[in-house]
Every structure is written in C-alpha cells, then in structure tokens.
Amino acid sequence: MTRISLASAAALALFANAASAQTEISWWHAMGGALGDTVNQIATDFNASQSDYVITPVFKGTYEEALTAGIAAFRAGEQPNILQVFDAGAATVIAAQGATIPVQDLLIDNGVDFNIEDYISGVRYFYADSEDKMIGMPFNSSSPIMYYNVQALEAAGVTPPKTYEEFETVTAPALVEAGYIPLAQSHSPWIWVENFMSRHDLPFATNDNGYTGLDTQILVNSPELKMHWNKVKEWRDAGFYEWYGAAWNDNQKPFEEGKVAIWMGSSGSFGGLSKLDLPFDFSATVLPYWESVTAEPKQTFIGGAALFAMSGKSEAENAATAAFFQYLTSPETQVMWHKETGYVPVTTAAYEMAKAEGYYDELPAAEVGIEQLSLPAGEYTKGYRMGFYVQIRDVMNREFGRILAGDTSVDDAFTAIEAESNELLAKFAQTQG
Amino acid sequence: MKRAGFTSAWLPAMLLLPQLAVIAIFFYWPAAHALRSSFYLQDPFGFGETFVGLSNFTSLLTSAAYSRAAWFTVFFTLIVTFGSLSIALLLAVKADKVIRGAKTYRTLLMWVYAVAPPVAGVIGLIMFNQSWGPLKEFFALFGWDFKLGVNYFDTAFAMIAVSIWKQVPVNFIFFLSGLQSIPKSVREAALIDNRSATGRFWDITFPLLAPTGFFLLITNITYAMFDTFGVIDTVLKGQPGNNPMTLVYKVYVDGFRGNDLGGSSAQSVVLMVLVLALTVFQFRMIERRIHYT
Numbered sequence: 001m002t003r004i005s006l007a008s009a010a011a012l013a014l015f016a017n018a019a020s021a022q023t024e025i026s027w028w029h030a031m032g033g034a035l036g037d038t039v040n041q042i043a044t045d046f047n048a049s050q051s052d053y054v055i056t057p058v059f060k061g062t063y064e065e066a067l068t069a070g071i072a073a074f075r076a077g078e079q080p081n082i083l084q085v086f087d088a089g090a091a092t093v094i095a096a097q098g099a100t101i102p103v104q105d106l107l108i109d110n111g112v113d114f115n116i117e118d119y120i121s122g123v124r125y126f127y128a129d130s131e132d133k134m135i136g137m138p139f140n141s142s143s144p145i146m147y148y149n150v151q152a153l154e155a156a157g158v159t160p161p162k163t164y165e166e167f168e169t170v171t172a173p174a175l176v177e178a179g180y181i182p183l184a185q186s187h188s189p190w191i192w193v194e195n196f197m198s199r200h201d202l203p204f205a206t207n208d209n210g211y212t213g214l215d216t217q218i219l220v221n222s223p224e225l226k227m228h229w230n231k232v233k234e235w236r237d238a239g240f241y242e243w244y245g246a247a248w249n250d251n252q253k254p255f256e257e258g259k260v261a262i263w264m265g266s267s268g269s270f271g272g273l274s275k276l277d278l279p280f281d282f283s284a285t286v287l288p289y290w291e292s293v294t295a296e297p298k299q300t301f302i303g304g305a306a307l308f309a310m311s312g313k314s315e316a317e318n319a320a321t322a323a324f325f326q327y328l329t330s331p332e333t334q335v336m337w338h339k340e341t342g343y344v345p346v347t348t349a350a351y352e353m354a355k356a357e358g359y360y361d362e363l364p365a366a367e368v369g370i371e372q373l374s375l376p377a378g379e380y381t382k383g384y385r386m387g388f389y390v391q392i393r394d395v396m397n398r399e400f401g402r403i404l405a406g407d408t409s410v411d412d413a414f415t416a417i418e419a420e421s422n423e424l425l426a427k428f429a430q431t432q433g
Numbered sequence: 434m435k436r437a438g439f440t441s442a443w444l445p446a447m448l449l450l451p452q453l454a455v456i457a458i459f460f461y462w463p464a465a466h467a468l469r470s471s472f473y474l475q476d477p478f479g480f481g482e483t484f485v486g487l488s489n490f491t492s493l494l495t496s497a498a499y500s501r502a503a504w505f506t507v508f509f510t511l512i513v514t515f516g517s518l519s520i521a522l523l524l525a526v527k528a529d530k531v532i533r534g535a536k537t538y539r540t541l542l543m544w545v546y547a548v549a550p551p552v553a554g555v556i557g558l559i560m561f562n563q564s565w566g567p568l569k570e571f572f573a574l575f576g577w578d579f580k581l582g583v584n585y586f587d588t589a590f591a592m593i594a595v596s597i598w599k600q601v602p603v604n605f606i607f608f609l610s611g612l613q614s615i616p617k618s619v620r621e622a623a624l625i626d627n628r629s630a631t632g633r634f635w636d637i638t639f640p641l642l643a644p645t646g647f648f649l650l651i652t653n654i655t656y657a658m659f660d661t662f663g664v665i666d667t668v669l670k671g672q673p674g675n676n677p678m679t680l681v682y683k684v685y686v687d688g689f690r691g692n693d694l695g696g697s698s699a700q701s702v703v704l705m706v707l708v709l710a711l712t713v714f715q716f717r718m719i720e721r722r723i724h725y726t
Contacts, residue, residue: 062671064690071692075479092692096478244563245582246674253564391691394673398498401675405584416497423492427693430474433483 023320025081025313027057028073030066030305031140034272038340046327053320055082063089063305064390070310074099079310081321084139086305087190088389090127091210093308094135095387095432100308101318103325104134110322122299122373123346126383127306130211136306137325140343142268143300143369144191146288150281152180152261160262160283163291168231172240175261183241185264186251189396191287193220194384195300196228200293201378210385214429218386220396221418224293229403229410236404243404246397267369268304270342274363284365286372298378304343335359344370387428392421464705470698477692489699499683499700506658506679509593513657516597518649521604522642526634528605529612539609546602550660554667557595561587581668588676592668596661604649611645612638651715658707680704 031039036059043057060066063086070083071092083100085093093100107114116124116134122143127136148160153171156178161167167183175182185191197204202224207213235241242260244250255263258279264287273282289297307328309321327333334350337343339359345351351370354360360367386392399413408416439445471489475482493499528538548556560568561581572579579587615638623637639646658681665682673686681704688697 064671068689068692071477092477096476096480098480099478243583245580246672246676247582247670248672250563250582257564388691388693391687391693394686394691395498397672397674399675401583401585405675407585407675420496420498424693427474427696430483430485431476431695432481433474 022052022054023316024054024056025317025320025324027055027082027084027307027324028060028066028070028080029057029084030060030063030086031084032059032061034275035140035268035341038271038337041340042328042333042337045333046324049327050323053323055320055324067092067390074310074312077312079312081310081313081317082324083308083310084305085136085308087126087301087303088393090136090306091385091387091389091428094127094129094385095214095428099311100135101311102129102133102135103137103307103309106309106318106322107325110319112322112326118347118349120344120346120348120351120370120373121377122381123302123344126302130208136308137328138302138304138346139307139328140268140304140337140341141302141346141373142266142304142343143302143372144187144195144264144287145267145284145368145372146262146264146286147255147269147273147282147284148262149180149255149258149260150283152178152258152280156180156261160285161288164228164231164288165291167288168235168240171262172235172238176239178261180261181239181242181254181259183235183262183264184244184251184254184260185241186248186266188246188400189393190303191264192228192232192400193225193396195287195303196225197384198299198301198378198381199287199289199297200224201296201298201380202293203380204384205386209380209383211382214387214425214432216386216425216429218392218418218421218425220421221414224290226410226414227293228290229400229413233403233410243401246401266303266342267372268341268343270366270369271340272342274342282365284368286368286375297375298381299375300372301381301383302344302373339366342366342369344373386421386425387431388424391424392417395420395424467698467701467705470694471702472695474693474695477694485695489695490703492696493699493703502678502680502683505589505677509589509596509661509677509679510654510657512593513596513600513661514650514653516593517600517604517653517656518646520597521601521649522608522646524601525605525608525612526638528609542605543602545599546606548599550599550663551667553595553599554664557591557664557668558670561591561594582670582672582674582676585675585677588668592661592665592677595664595668596657599664600653600656604653607645607649608642611642615641651711654711655708658704 027043029039039057043055047054058080060069066083067085067089070079070085073079104114104116116128116132119138123138123141125132127138128134146160152175153159156174158171158174161171172182194204202222203209203219205216205218207216210216232241236243242254244254252263252265252269254260256273256276256278270284287300307325309318313321329347331347331350331353334345334347335354335357338345338350338354345354395417399408399417402408403410403413472484472486473482474485474489524542528535528542531538558581560566561579562569563579563581563583566581569579569581581588581591619637619641623633627633627636658679661679662681662685665679669676669678678686680700684697684700684704687693687700
C-alpha cells in the first residue's frame with residue numbers, strides 16, 4: 001500500500017513538474033506508413049521549435065477508424081486535442097456543433113492572424129460552414145489526378161488523354177495494341193462521382209451541395225453520370241479499363257507493376273510513388289473530362305482530411321493547439337509536407353514558396369494536384385456536405401462493384417444509390433433533431 | 434454422503450456477486466442500451482437524438498442490402514458448420530486409428546487452433562491474393578480466374594475456406610476425445626457383428642458421438658455467425674464494396690464505420706433475438722432427444 005502511494009505520489013510530482021513547464025496536447029491521425037513518418041517528423045520539429053508546448057501524434061488506423069475512435073473518446077470525455085477527420089466524415093463532425101472549436105475562432109481568440117483568403121481556392125471552403133467560417137484546418141489536401149507510365153504511352157505513340165473521348169477512341173486502343181491494360185482507378189466514389197461532379201460543374205446535391213440545410217437530396221441519378229458509368233462498363237468489357245476491387249492498393253499495384261498504363265489516384269500518392277523503385281518513369285496530369293458534357297472543365301474538390309480542434313479542453317491546451325496550427329500552416333512546414341508526401345500546400349504563400357524554390361521545374365508532375373485545384377471555380381465546385389457520407393460511399397462502392405461484375409444495370413444501380421443515399425440523408429437529419 | 438450447506442445467505446450471495454456483476458456490466462447493461470438506441474436516431478457525438486419508434490426495424494425489412502447480408506449469413510453458416518464438422522469428423526476418425534506417430538499427427542492437426550481469426554484472415558489474403566496468391570495460381574491451372582475482392586462468389590469462397598480451416602482443429606479435438614471415450618468393449622462387440630467399417634461407423638460410432646456432435650453443432654453455428662468477424666474484416670480490408678458480409682459484420686459496418694448508432698442497434702437487437710431463439714432451440718427441442726450417457 002505504502003509503496004503504491006509512494007509511486008503514485010512520485011508520478012504525480014513528475015507530472016506536475018512537466019505540466020507546469022510545458023503544455024501537452026495530443027493529435028490523433030490516420031496517416032500510416034511513410035505518411036506517418038512525416039507526421040511524426042512535423043511533431044518533432046514543432047516540439048523542437050519552441051519550449052512551451054509538446055504535441056504527441058497517435059496513429060489511430062484508417063480514416064474511418066480514427067473518426068470512430070475520436071467520437072467514442074469524445075463521448076467518454078477522453079477526446080484528443082486534435083482529431084484528423086477525412087472528407088467523407090466532415091459533415092458528421094461539423095454538424096456536431098459543440099464537439100469542436102471552429103478553427104477560425106480558435107486562431108483568432110489566440111491572437112493568430114487568420115485570413116481565409118490565404119488558403120488556395122480549392123481548399124478554402126471545403127471544411128467551412130454555410131457562412132464560410134472555417135471549421136476544420138485543411139491538413140492533408142489532395143486531389144485525384146491521372147498518373148501515367150511514360151514508356152507505355154511512348155510505346156503506344158500516344159499522349160495523356162485530355163478528354164474521355166480521346167481516351168476511348170485514341171489512347172486506350174493504342175495502349176491495348178502495345179500490350180498494356182490502359183486504365184485503372186483507385187476510388188470510384190471519389191474520382192468518378194464526387195470529382196466528376198466538380199470537374200463538369202454539375203450539382204451533386206440539393207441545398208447547395210448540402211451546405212445550407214439538412215433536408216438534402218443527392219443528385220447522382222443524372223444522365224451525365226449514368227452515361228459515364230455505362231462507358232466505364234463498356235471499357236471494362238472491351239479491356240480498356242480494369243477494376244481490381246474496392247480496396248485502394250489493389251488498383252494501384254498493377255500500375256506499379258507496369259501492367260496498367262494509366263492510373264487515377266491521389267496527388268497524395270506522389271511522394272510514395274517517387275520513393276518506390278519503379279521499373280518505368282511515371283508522370284501525372286489533370287483528370288480528363290467529357291467534351292460532350294462540358295466545354296469548360298472546372299477545378300476538382302479536395303480530398304484527404306482536416307484537423308479539428310476538439311472542445312472541452314483547457315485554455316492553455318487550446319493555445320497550444322492554435323500554436324501548432326500556426327506552425328503547421330507556415331509556408332516552411334507546408335512546403336516540407338508537400339515535398340515529402342505529394343499532398344498540396346494549403347496556402348498560397350506555401351505554393352509560391354515551392355515555386356520560387358524551383359521545385360516544379362525539377363518535378364513538373366508534383367504541381368498537378370495544386371494546378372487542378374486552382375483551375376477556374378464553377379457554381380458547384382466548393383465541396384459537398386452530406387451526413388452519413390461514409391455509408392453513402394459504401395453504397396456507391398457496392399453498386400459500382402455490382403455494375404462491373406454484371407450483377408446489375410447502370411440504371412438500377414443509380415436508382416438504388418439515389419434511394420439509399422436519400423434514406424441515409426433523411427436519417428442523418430433526424431439524428432440532429 | 435454428507436450434504437454441504439451454507440448457514441447464511443450472505444456467503445453464497447457474495448460468491449455469486451463477481452459473476453453476476455460481470456454479466457450485468459458486460460451483458461445486460463449494453464443489451465439494454467442497444468435496445469433503447471434501436472428506437473432512436475442519434476447524433477454520433479451524442480448531441481441530439483430523435484425517437485423514431487420501430488422505423489429502424491422496418492427499414493431493415495425493406496433494405497435489399499440487409500436481406501442480401503441475411504441470406505449470405507444463412508448460406509455461410511450452413512456451409513461453414515457442415516464443412517468444419519464433417520472434415521473434423523473425418524480427420525478424427527482417421528487419426529483415432531493411427532497408432533505410430535499418433536501424437537505428432539494430432540498436434541499437427543490441432544495447431545491451427547492457436548491462430549487468431551484476424552491472423553487467419555491475413556493468411557487467407559496471402560493465399561488467395563488476386564495478383565500473386567499461391568491458391569489463385571493453383572486455381573488458374575483449372576481455368577478458374579479467381580479474383581478476391583472483385584468477384585462476390587470468389588470472395589465468399591475465400592471467407593468460407595478460411596473460416597472452415599480455422600474451425601476444424603477445435604472440432605477435431607472434441608471429436609477425437611469423443612471417439613476415445615467410446616468403450617473398447619462396445620467397439621469389439623460391433624466388430625463381431627459387422628465387418629464393414631463404414632457400417633460400424635454409422636451404426637455405432639456416429640450415434641455414440643451424438644452428444645459431442647450436438648454440442649459442436651451449436652458452437653459451430655455460433656462460431657460461423659459471430660466469431661468469424663475477424664476473418665471477414667481482414668478479407669474485406671475495410672472496404673466492403675460489393676463483397677459479401679455477415680449480419681454481425683454489418684452491425685459493425687453501419688455502427689462503427691458509418692456511425693449510424695440507431696440502425697446498427699436495431700440490427701444487434703435482431704441478432705440478440707436470433708441467439709435467444711437458438712438457445713431455446715438447443716434446450717427445448719434437442720436436449721431431450723440426445724442422451725448424454
């Protein structure tokens with residue numbers, strides 16, 4: 001008994017000492033592998049850059065797992081100071097007002113300069129509320145881009161397709177002729193629904209893509225999207241496109257192996273691909289579009305995730321969080337993160353700095369993600385906000401798999417996606433009641 | 434024999450208390466919570482909720498995805514139970530006859546038991562991998578273009594194969610000890626009556642194994658329905674897509690991945706009712722007909 005109380009007293013004393021000297025904050029994230037190493041590097045650098053605060057990053061698994069862990073922890077009163085939440089979870093965390101401190105308020109209250117215009121346009125409002133107040137701090141922001149195997153395209157005598165029309169009439173047949181599988185893609189709901197909408201400036205949901213109300217209806221059952229998926233099915237049957245399942249890596253792998261010539265993935269995959277010893281040179285360019293749908297393709301949505309400052313923390317800890325966010329958005333940190341991972345720099349200042357350093361002269365493909373996000377904005381390119389969106393994506397993935405396996409028709413699949421998504425959206429509205 | 438008794442009611446109550454507390458905290462309390470949640474739609478962070486009556490249940494009835502998962506669960510449970518029981522029985526009968534090196538054989542047959550379900554799932558992923566899995570390449574010899582995670586049937590096949598493989602050792606251990614507890618005299622008497630080994634098996638051994646078999650039937654149904662979670666989770670790699678899933682996995686997907694607490698609670702209430710029915714079936718219908726010597 002005495003020994004225990006002695007030990008705990010000692011621990012307490014130690015803790016009290018540390019606490020009086022430095023404020024400790026925690027950061028739960030979903031960045032595994034090489035990305036996780038870079039996250040740890042940022043935390044180490046931040047801790048070394050000053051002596052008032054100590055941040056501890058904790059890897060919590062996949063995006064979905066990190067969000068669920070954060071929610072469970074919040075309900076138990078054990079939430080971290082900073083939680084990384086991905087694009088599809090944004091509606092859930094932003095709808096729960098009181099769970100987080102809007103990052104804009106956090107920064108301003110702690111005397112950090114904040115101007116939403118400092119952020120690049122594609123990133124600015126994705127994690128903002130309907131009044132354009134920034135709620136989550138955009139962190140790892142990416143955009144789907146088109147990677148290609150330079151030698152494969154040379155062998156086939158083609159250039160990266162600018163439009164899907166060019167892909168199906170010129171690029172794909174030539175690549176098949178040259179012995180390649182022309183196309184693979186790693187995230188159907190993200191690339192061929194969400195960003196299909198922004199690239200072609202089509203409405204994704206009612207209520208201004210869901211930003212201005214909870215009684216939102218999804219608008220995916222549209223002639224343009226169904227046309228696209230009918231084409232996708234045709235391409236697969238013709239050997240122009242191969243689908244390796246819903247898991248990201250299963251679709252990236254054949255590209256890395258040199259079997260697939262063109263792969264649509266994330267600009268955030270750039271760092272990882274560059275570090276691999278690939279048997280070919282790769283490059284990247286912006287996503288194609290359908291000329292039959294639009295003559296003026298627009299920017300795409302950001303993907304990836306944002307950092308949310310959880311509420312219920314002391315002022316000292318919130319000040320530490322604000323200081324960390326300030327550090328994170330500094331041009332130096334952003335450029336380091338951008339170069340290491342391929343995620344885009346979120347501020348214009350950081351983008352300018354990378355340009356001035358000549359980074360894009362060296363590696364033009366590294367600029368594709370941010371170029372695409374900086375294309376002209378359209379009416380529907382700000383982002384989307386839909387509750388239970390993780391489940392809506394699962395419904396899409398399921399139906400797309402069924403289309404490609406020949407278990408359902410495109411029409412039936414989109415009718416099912418629309419009905420189930422609207423049911424989920426209605427349910428989400430009720431959870432907020 | 435002397436009858437032992439307690440003089441006061443306190444001691445037995447105190448002795449029972451830990452067990453009762455465990456049941457109350459880890460079973461009744463969450464179950465009551467799930468039952469309550471199933472009538473609500475709740476904000477994941479716990480800020481708001483709406484009472485929706487039975488609508489979480491009725492939406493299950495109309496959901497095509499739920500009925501697909503339910504049918505898959507029935508199909509999966511039947512195949513896994515039948516497959517793991519029959520393979521284990523065959524192996525046990527054969528192992529029972531082995532005299533030289535018996536221990537080595539038995540150990541080899543049992544050791545898969547020590548593999549945790551997620552690890553079994555990972556091994557399955559490696560064996561069935563769509564680009565370089567050894568079993569995929571073996572199937573390709575027969576012209577079967579096996580595609581894990583792409584083709585519904587192939588993914589189901591992999592889940593079933595791994596689940597059976599993982600369960601056979603447990604059944605094997607029970608069947609083997611069941612076989613060894615059949616008195617030698619009975620077997621010798623049977624040998625005089627019937628020269629056919631198959632005939633002796635069905636007439637004598639199989640009925641005498643019935644209590645073991647029945648016990649295993651129930652545990653295997655429970656295993657297939659609930660404990661295969663780890664295997665399924667690893668095979669699906671967090672992206673359910675158009676792949677098959679069992680009802681238990683769907684509870685997890687909707688509740689813990691999709692954050693729909695009400696809908697997911699309704700599903701777990703349905704499963705609780707199923708387990709209750711299974712238990713009633715076990716005690717009422719069959720226990721009477723099977724004789725545990």
